[in-house]
Amino acid sequence: MIELTAPKTLVRRGRTVPSRTGPALVSAVLLVLHTAFALRNHARFRTTGYDLGIFGQAVREWAAGRLPASAIRTASAPPGFEGEALPLLGDHFHPVVALLGPVYRLVPRVEVLLVAQAVLVSAAVYVTGRTAQRHLPELWGAGPVVGAVCGLAWGTQALVGFDFHEVAFALPLLALACRTYLDGRLRAAAGWAAGLLLVKEDLGATAAVFGLLVVHKARDGRDRRAGWLLAGGASLAAVLVLKVVVPAFAPDGRYLYAGQVG
Numbered sequence: 156m157i158e159l160t161a162p163k164t165l166v167r168r169g170r171t172v173p174s175r176t177g178p179a180l181v182s183a184v185l186l187v188l189h190t191a192f193a194l195r196n197h198a199r200f201r202t203t204g205y206d207l208g209i210f211g212q213a214v215r216e217w218a219a220g221r222l223p224a225s226a227i228r229t230a231s232a233p234p235g236f237e238g239e240a241l242p243l244l245g246d247h248f249h250p251v252v253a254l255l256g257p258v259y260r261l262v263p264r265v266e267v268l269l270v271a272q273a274v275l276v277s278a279a280v281y282v283t284g285r286t287a288q289r290h291l292p293e294l295w296g297a298g299p300v301v302g303a304v305c306g307l308a309w310g311t312q313a314l315v316g317f318d319f320h321e322v323a324f325a326l327p328l329l330a331l332a333c334r335t336y337l338d339g340r341l342r343a344a345a346g347w348a349a350g351l352l353l354v355k356e357d358l359g360a361t362a363a364v365f366g367l368l369v370v371h372k373a374r375d376g377r378d379r380r381a382g383w384l385l386a387g388g389a390s391l392a393a394v395l396v397l398k399v400v401v402p403a404f405a406p407d408g409r410y411l412y413a414g415q416v417g
């Protein structure tokens with residue numbers, strides 16, 4: 156049974172549950188602001204072929220049921236490449252972008268990517284705000300404030316302010332992984348963190364470290380096994396992606412960024 160005890164507080168089975176209104180409102184406001192900014196930026200020709208154009212071509216290919224490729228990316232393709240479009244899975248491993256394919260089929264415009272990025276950021280803001288409410292109950296307004304800080308942080312603004320990037324998918328995944336970790340639902344946390352493997356090849360390291368955190372906090376065998384599975388599986392997956400999958404698609408048979416740091 157749920158009963159109202161204050162305008163923005165619920166009591167459920169003997170415990171206080173902060174209202175979702177504050178974080179939801181902050182999330183909605185930032186969604187509108189980020190979307191408007193990104194679309195206006197695009198309308199004023201301040202977006203670029205790198206990266207919005209490339210990802211736009213990638214999503215178009217996914218929408219057509221084909222593996223992602225980009226004619227724009229051929230401008231900086233490895234020496235000797237003579238194809239019309241560079242296979243993008245030979246550049247970076249980001250199959251999660253395929254989730255935008257069905258949306259692009261309905262609305263075949265590159266602006267879909269900009270709106271999707273704003274939605275992903277907004278989702279992370281909401282989850283982060285709700286997490287703050289749950290774990291900082293003594294701080295009034297923790298949910299809206301922490302959510303706003305998340306959405307207005309420099310890194311978030313840099314993401315929204317420059318085209319589209321696949322790392323936007325990592326934000327809600329990390330937010331959900333951290334929330335379930337703090338809630339003590341460690342197997343769920345490991346599951347959310349495992350999704351990072353589909354976002355970009357270098358996030359395998361992040362997922363592996365998260366697995367070690369799950370092991371450290373585990374209180375029973377099932378949670379501990381989930382942590383070790385994530386740590387070991389993410390490490391193995393990262394190696395396979397970098398050494399096998401990406402080179403298999405790359406025109407020159409190697410991972411282009413292997414020698415780069417940062």
